[in-house]
Amino acid sequence: xxxxxxTFLILLMPLSTKAQTSPTQDMQYDPENALYWKISNDSxxxxxxxxxxxxxxxxxxxxGVWFFFNPKGERDTVAVPTLQFPIFKDSMNLDTMAxxxxxxxxxxxxxxxxxxxxxxxxxxxxxxxxxTWSKDHLIYSASITVPxxxxxSSGTKLTIQILLKGRRIVPLPPGAxxxxxxxxVMGSQEVKDMLxxxxxxxxxxxxxxxSM
Numbered sequence: 001x002x003x004x005x006x007t008f009l010i011l012l013m014p015l016s017t018k019a020q021t022s023p024t025q026d027m028q029y030d031p032e033n034a035l036y037w038k039i040s041n042d043s044x045x046x047x048x049x050x051x052x053x054x055x056x057x058x059x060x061x062x063x064g065v066w067f068f069f070n071p072k073g074e075r076d077t078v079a080v081p082t083l084q085f086p087i088f089k090d091s092m093n094l095d096t097m098a099x100x101x102x103x104x105x106x107x108x109x110x111x112x113x114x115x116x117x118x119x120x121x122x123x124x125x126x127x128x129x130x131x132t133w134s135k136d137h138l139i140y141s142a143s144i145t146v147p148x149x150x151x152x153s154s155g156t157k158l159t160i161q162i163l164l165k166g167r168r169i170v171p172l173p174p175g176a177x178x179x180x181x182x183x184x185v186m187g188s189q190e191v192k193d194m195l196x197x198x199x200x201x202x203x204x205x206x207x208x209x210x211s212m
Contacts, residue, residue, distance in 0.1 A: 023141070024051050030204040033164050034197075035140075041148065041210055045117070046158075048144040055197040056138035059124060060092035063165020063201070067144070073157030075205050081151040085112075085120045085144065094122040102150040119145040133194045148210065156210040163203040171201050 027036035027049065035052035048067070052059065059065060064084050068077040085097040087109070097120045100107045105116050112120045122142040130137040152158065187195070 027051060030162070032204050033162060033202045035162075035164075037162065037206070039160065039206060039208055043212075044147060044149075046146045046148055046151065046210075048142075048146070048160075050140070050142045050144075050162075052140040053127075053138075054135055055194060056124065056140040057132075057194060058164055058166045058198040059086065059138070059140045060088070061165070061167045061198055062088045063168050064088050066161075066163040066165065068161040068163065069146070069151040070159040070161075071151060071153035071155070071157075073155065073159050073207065075159055075161070077161055077163075083118070083120075083144070083146065085142070086122055092124070094120075094124070105150060116150070117145070117147045118150070119143075131190070133188075133191045135190075135193070135197075152210065156212060158208045158210055160206040160208055161203055162206070163201065165201050166198045168199065168201060 024036045027038040029036050033052075034054040035050055037051075038047075038049040040047045046069075064087055067083045067085075069081040069083075070076055071080070079101055081102045082100040083097060083102075084099075086092050086094045087096055087098050095112050096109050097112060097118070098109050099105055099118060102116075102118070105118070110116065110118060120142070121144075122140065125139045127136055127139060
């Protein structure tokens with residue numbers, strides 16, 4: 001019986017290990033924003049997945065998270081289809097997004113489920129046993145679906161910028177050193193690191209080829 005019991009456990013071990021997949025599997029890491037992303041598409045939609053477990057406190061700040069879609073494949077954010085999610089009013093709002101310059105969609109806020117098929121889903125979770133200031137205090141995950149008809153031109157190239165503004169609605173003035181709104185003189189290094197990480201604008205560019 002003991003031999004059978006041991007053999008049974010050994011057979012089960014690989015199955016248990018296999019079931020524990022990483023939340024960042026098949027995702028790309030962006031060191032500038034300190035987040036993982038994955039972008040894919042089918043014949044109708046573009047799909048974006050995000051996962052951030054480093055200074056995810058930045059997600060719930062007033063500046064929000066912005067996505068710029070340049071249908072010409074250029075690294076330019078002027079007057080291109082733009083999506084903000086989550087948005088911030090009195091607090092972070094995961095039930096609403098804002099869109100601008102989308103074809104056939106008025107500029108402004110949309111609920112996360114809407115008739116246009118632009119869908120957003122986000123979750124911000126606290127990691128137990130961590131302090132408010134710690135790097136791994138929060139974990140953010142999100143998925144976004146954007147119908148290609150609103151953001152695609154005749155070509156297959158699409159350049160995407162993911163911008164995290166943190167606490168700032170506008171960028172730091174030239175020559176300013178972050179953080180400039182909150183004194184960190186008496187704070188620990190952990191506090192200083194978190195305040196800096198959530199105070200500055202960070203972004204990444206993604207050159208994506210739409211699969212036809």
